[in-house]
Amino acid sequence: MKFLEHKAKEVFARYGIPVPRGVVVSSPEDIVDPPLPCMVKAQVLTGGRGKAGGIRPASTFEDARNATAEILGMEIRGHRVREVLLAERIDIEKELYLSLTIDRSAREPLIIASALGGVDIEAVPRDRIFMEHVPTNLGLQPYVLRGLRAKLGLSSEIGDQVVDVARKAYDLFRKEDAELVEINPLAVTPEGRVVAGDAKLVVDDNAEYRHPEYAAMDQDRTPLEEEAHDKGITFIQLDGDVGVIANGAGLTMATLDILNLKGGRGGAFLDLGGTDDPKKVQDAFEILIKARPSVILLNIFGGITKADTVAQGVKESLDTLGARMPVVARIKGVNEDRAKDILREIGMHSAETIEEAAELAVKVRAEGA
């Protein structure tokens, strides 16, 4: 789950991380008492807002309304702006960087900090970046924070505040099941206050059940992807027009690869997972059919999944939705003969190997076009 800046800042504030005052509006008329002077910031789940003109300063009420009117409705990297944050403008003397993430290779949290904040951290020279693994079960030990303070060359007053933010950010990272907590810039004001100028937060989807309060947040998904997500199905819309459906993430990706290598173009990617629940198979197919592929390429290697259950789900969804798009199927596994019979009834094309199935899908598509 990705958080919009203002949502992330709400969570930050709950953990005691200082954030600028702000109000969120979805129309210029909603602006009543903005914290002037302020920054008017587009709330979208993508980076590059500043370069796209999605962040503007405003000194007066009139400025704030005009900037809001201009930014609302903008499209930034394919994301429509529906809300803006009017955040108290803070004078910045120095910009720092702080983040917490999971290092998969080390299987441990990683804390990253730099005195050169405000820019992409990739652009910062490696020797100016502080990086340390945190033993998960032991937490952020004082030596890590001493190291951070020394590497960033912070005065004792600023250092105390930054260390306090780091502690709170780690607490948040663990308790909220975060994959990423990023503060860039972590601003230092001329008066010597440390404030989170921006806020990035990504919470692990697997932990959604522990954080039901986040489930309703808008995510970076198309309406069909949203429907699939709600039904617990992995579905990704792509640019091509062949609908690829398989069981298991690796096999689905491999099927898409083979289709592309054979000259086809995947239009949707749907991973059925290890299910043999006919209802779920039907749900999955209905979503795929709604994506209107010109051909469906089905590849099932049934270990646990029963091939005939999948075939029955395909038949029922095509019947229910009255859809008549060609299906090319390659089904291996338990009850595969019965599966082939069912699919033959609906005029499906059958293949023995994935390569053959992919070639057939490309051919059927060409004939239909």
Next chain:
Amino acid sequence: MAVLLTKKTRLLVQGITGHQGTFHTRAMLDFGTKVVGGVTPGKGGTKVEGVPVYDSVRDAIARKRANASIVFVPAPFAKDAAIEAIQAGVKLLVIITERIPFHDALDIMPYARSKGCAVIGPNCPGIVTPGEAKAGIMPNHIFRPGDIGVISRSGTLTYEIVNEITKAGMGESTCVGIGGDPVNGTDMVEALTLFQKDRATKRIVLVGEIGGTAEEEAAAFIERRVTKPVVAYVAGRTAPPGKRMGHAGAIIQEGRGTAESKLKAFEAAGVPVADYPADVAKLLAST
């Protein structure tokens, strides 16, 4: 010989009374696995497929001298089940459960390591030593004893590749499905280390996927330490660029993680990479 799992392994099934647990207990018994007990809190004293069920892992170990466990319990309870088994002293823990929160996996892995317990998974198809035992959910019929060690991040794609290997007249020493989650137990390098040492393994297959840097690390390790021939396949070569984890994620990877970088790493290590899953068996035949 084989790696991690043999016919001597005495296996427990945690979550044996659930649909998946029961179904796969039957399949594992059919494969020849010594499934010595099951664990479901509150169901102690019952039997599933002739296997006695206990209330706790400690009970089961006391009665049945189990030394390994496979976890089928649902994600919200999987961390509890895993820690219980590690604390009770199992040396091999296979976690089949998918969608376990990453922070739970972060808690489990260092604890397992500190207790000398090898974890396979989570979100994995398990481990199979053909002719000896299976602690997993892979279909029984696709395997045949042989000299090829298989390491995979994928489930069904592994079945596909193993099936081709077996059909081509070859066989497997052990097949380890290490799982597709970002935070997992035994990784590719550790599995490679085991297969390099194992006398029954003459050749190794690596099945990777885009994302993460496991394949790049494996390639670097192969170049330095692995003398046995290795063949690889990488899924997701034509997938559109995935979501990346902000800048912090990108900096850990240092530009690695893409299919291109994995293929390049394998090429540099002299590891042939199959274009199609079925080609893995063909490449093996020529090693």
